[in-house]
Amino acid sequence: MPPMATATSEVFRAEQPIAEKAPTARTEYPGALVVVEGIDGSGKSTQLYLLKRWLEIGGYRLHFTEWNSSPLVKSATKRGKQRRMLTPTTFSLLHAADFADRCERQILPLLHGGYLVLADRYVYTAFARDAARGCSPHWLRNLYSFAPVPDITFYFRAPLDVAVNRIVAGRPKLKYYEAGMDLGFSLDRAESFRSFQERILTNYDQMIETDRFVLMDGTVRVNKLQKMMRELVTERVDLARFLPKKK
Amino acid sequence: MKRSRSSQATGVSPNGHGTNSAKRKSKNGKNGNESLAARFYGMPLPGIRPEELSGNLIVVEGADGSGRSTQISLLTEWLESEGFAVQTMGLRRSYLVGEDIDALLAENAVTRLTLGLMYSTDFFDQLERRILPALRSGLIVLADRYIFTLIARAAVRGISRDYLHGIYEIALRPDLTF
Numbered sequence: 146m147p148p149m150a151t152a153t154s155e156v157f158r159a160e161q162p163i164a165e166k167a168p169t170a171r172t173e174y175p176g177a178l179v180v181v182e183g184i185d186g187s188g189k190s191t192q193l194y195l196l197k198r199w200l201e202i203g204g205y206r207l208h209f210t211e212w213n214s215s216p217l218v219k220s221a222t223k224r225g226k227q228r229r230m231l232t233p234t235t236f237s238l239l240h241a242a243d244f245a246d247r248c249e250r251q252i253l254p255l256l257h258g259g260y261l262v263l264a265d266r267y268v269y270t271a272f273a274r275d276a277a278r279g280c281s282p283h284w285l286r287n288l289y290s291f292a293p294v295p296d297i298t299f300y301f302r303a304p305l306d307v308a309v310n311r312i313v314a315g316r317p318k319l320k321y322y323e324a325g326m327d328l329g330f331s332l333d334r335a336e337s338f339r340s341f342q343e344r345i346l347t348n349y350d351q352m353i354e355t356d357r358f359v360l361m362d363g364t365v366r367v368n369k370l371q372k373m374m375r376e377l378v379t380e381r382v383d384l385a386r387f388l389p390k391k392k
Numbered sequence: 393m394k395r396s397r398s399s400q401a402t403g404v405s406p407n408g409h410g411t412n413s414a415k416r417k418s419k420n421g422k423n424g425n426e427s428l429a430a431r432f433y434g435m436p437l438p439g440i441r442p443e444e445l446s447g448n449l450i451v452v453e454g455a456d457g458s459g460r461s462t463q464i465s466l467l468t469e470w471l472e473s474e475g476f477a478v479q480t481m482g483l484r485r486s487y488l489v490g491e492d493i494d495a496l497l498a499e500n501a502v503t504r505l506t507l508g509l510m511y512s513t514d515f516f517d518q519l520e521r522r523i524l525p526a527l528r529s530g531l532i533v534l535a536d537r538y539i540f541t542l543i544a545r546a547a548v549r550g551i552s553r554d555y556l557h558g559i560y561e562i563a564l565r566p567d568l569t570f
Binding site for chain 2: 217218220221224225230231232233234235238239241242245246249250278279280281283284287288290291
């Protein structure tokens with residue numbers, strides 16, 4: 146073999162799989178990061194919205210960020226989804242690029258600038274969903290290893306039927322990837338969606354302890370659940386830090 | 393060119409059968425296992441059966457102006473004249489994000505990490521939707537740059553090598569790298 150070919154063994158010095166990485170240590174910054182996770186229809190977005198309104202009215206310095214929302218990769222994601230040309234790997238990488246963009250240009254600078262950052266879905270969405278599509282959990286953990294660990298991760302959990310019915314009843318047509326049609330569970334979108342969500346739910350459940358999720362019962366009445374959420378945030382985050390300084 | 397020809401002759405078996413070339417590879421590489429370990433660096437891409445890949449992947453790496461493109465076109469011509477079908481891949485050539493990367497580079501409004509991940513999207517889109525089907529059909533794939541360039545460039549931009557290896561470890565191992 147020509148000498149250049151040794152590049153193979155040199156670049157991949159470690160022939161064995163790379164050791165599982167510990168989650169990124171929480172770097173020192175004055176901000177705080179609160180995220181919500183859960184399957185579609187678990188009530189997480191409603192709850193985060195109510196939390197955000199409460200904090201906004203209270204005058205706290207905050208920033209809200211949403212999964213898959215960076216303008217940079219939007220056109221590519223849209224193109225890929227429309228033409229159904231995303232594989233589990235490229236689907237995952239595009240979302241990681243989106244997250245990296247938001248992380249480096251919004252989340253991290255704002256955490257360093259002393260903001261309370263609220264995130265609707267975070268890296269755990271990728272861990273649960275992309276693994277349901279067949280990506281290796283080990284590969285996914287590495288892919289998102291640059292993400293700061295949240296101060297609180299609320300995991301909204303509703304029984305599969307409750308969550309699925311909320312979505313299916315409210316949406317005339319589920320989108321192709323949303324329904325997990327690329328996995329080939331079923332030709333029926335609602336059925337496919339259910340199987341897909343079931344897998345995601347299982348994956349989320351497995352992270353409850355390892356990733357210190359705060360379990361929230363998505364079947365509890367909205368206002369009661371919101372009260373619990375506010376209490377937990379008050380307890381765990383020093384909210385006074387996020388109020389404008391008095392002159 | 394002379395060396396590439398002789399290497400070519402050993403790298404590509406006449407019937408283009410994958411397991412043969414994997415066995416050949418094991419003579420040079422450390423991996424004796426001819427299935428997964430031989431064709432992938434780590435865990436393979438989701439949903440891929442390595443035994444189906446009967447074609448061969450030849451990678452040409454090198455700096456700009458090192459003569460890569462010339463060699464690739466000569467090699468293509470030679471292979472085609474010998475009756476081998478050839479497919480090519482390169483950087484920023486994916487249908488999915490190739491143009492987006494060009495636009496991002498022109499605007500210069502993107503972080504290194506995001507750009508690096510766009511390059512890996514570009515790479516895997518080509519690999520999964522163009523290269524693997526070609527290899528399944530027994531074609532010879534010539535890659536004008538591969539993960540070695542992608543890793544080296546991103547590492548120069550400050551992205552950790554461990555992180556990059558973690559991303560690209562699911563890529564297909566070339567049968568031959570120049």
